[in-house]
Amino acid sequence: MLEIITSDAIPFRHGFFTRRGGASSGIFAGLNCGTGSTDQSEIVAINRTRVAEAMGVDLPALINVHQVHSADVIPVNAPLPERPRADALATATPGLALAVLTADCQPVLFADRKARVIGAAHAGWRGAFDGVLEATLDAMETLGAHRADIAAVIGPTISQSAYEVGPEFFETFTDEDRDTARFFANGAGDRMLFDLPAYGLHRLRAAGVGHAEWTRHCTYRDAERFFSYRRATHAGEADYGRLISSIRI
Template sequence: MTLSPITAPELRGIAHGFFTRQGGISKGLYADLNCGPGSGDDPGAVAENRDRVAAHLGAAALVSLHQIHSADVISVTEPWGSDRPKADAMVTDQPGIALGVLTADCAPILFADREAGVIGATHAGWKGAISGVAEATLDAMERLGAARARIVAMIGPTISQRAYEVGPEFVERFLDDDPDHARFFAGGTDGRAQFDLPGFLLARMRAAGVAEAGWTGHCTYSDAARFYSYRRATHRGEPDYGRLVSAIML
């Protein structure tokens, strides 16, 4: 099976892809295109899967991070090896380096300022989102010469609101930050609520002044054939899960 990444018309002219789980060589829980070195998958299979992604993009190298649910951003000037920096976003103005973020329900965000020749890739779970990882990525892109009024930001497959049930302490954390955040929660069952992660991120990026922000509309939890999902694996009692990669390159 060939790779079948989702692409965004808004990022046309920039090599990118929100890669699905299709087209790799991993087996079992990790079938097929698991690109997560931090999983329990065979390291050789993960390496081959990542090589396939790099080849699909025509990249000299695919880099990813040791993600820690932070608002930390790395400016990439050259590829690194297996010793991945701890952060949750990357920016670069260097051609040929594919910036890849790994997700399995969290939101991958790909950024581009075509005119400046600056791109970014961000991993945003709820902790990173409320800590401002998207805004920190925009700041880092501007330091490389981008202008947020030209930046396009696209969210890829992530957990949708209908699948993201949270407890009252989660809601309180967001309302303590800003009572207006109540609009990103819908009523759930047994005193729980459902959180709109992509909606929250879109609102933050639009408020930050990007030229355009969108979401591909794909829910990782509800489509097991195409996407890995941490929450779905947990609900099924599975011991581990694969990681999707979303990547962008100049």
């Protein structure tokens, strides 16, 4: 049985899928939708087919990109023959389910109810820092959306208490904008704790979205429901599963 987290702020069919209800086993146990993982490709295809069915589309209409931690956005109006290198999608075409894969980074779903334009972004710290959230809003506006009418929801992501970083990471942010120091808390020694979802919300609100929220699920802390790159790394595992989040008109 698939478990799908939704938000009342998004009026269209959407979901932040957990790892429950998938066909994968071992370290990928559950709904691993990462075609770039070392999981069996036919099992990943089964998982993605289950997601497509839940979204009410054929598998080719479940569209995602080859994510590279960029600020690049792809507008789409038909299924893609191949996956371009980018980290966000936008469409005004009914029947296309935009999707992003994550395992600690922020999955962000966007919707303009009035213009009927949607977007989906993969926003880790690098993508958020470089402007992928704002770029997604820009792409949606070229399709007729208005950012004041857009609701943006951040799905399950790593929370501040689990996101330990070094001083050079802190300096990357504060050298650009000293006010970003408020997204860091002191950790052990010279370590700091970064609040990725709070930073994402800040960037969305500063960009002028009508509504922004986080579902408040931590991928690192809840191993039964979520995959986590950082948790897998700490456990010495060779690979990790990828969660999928999707939205369609």
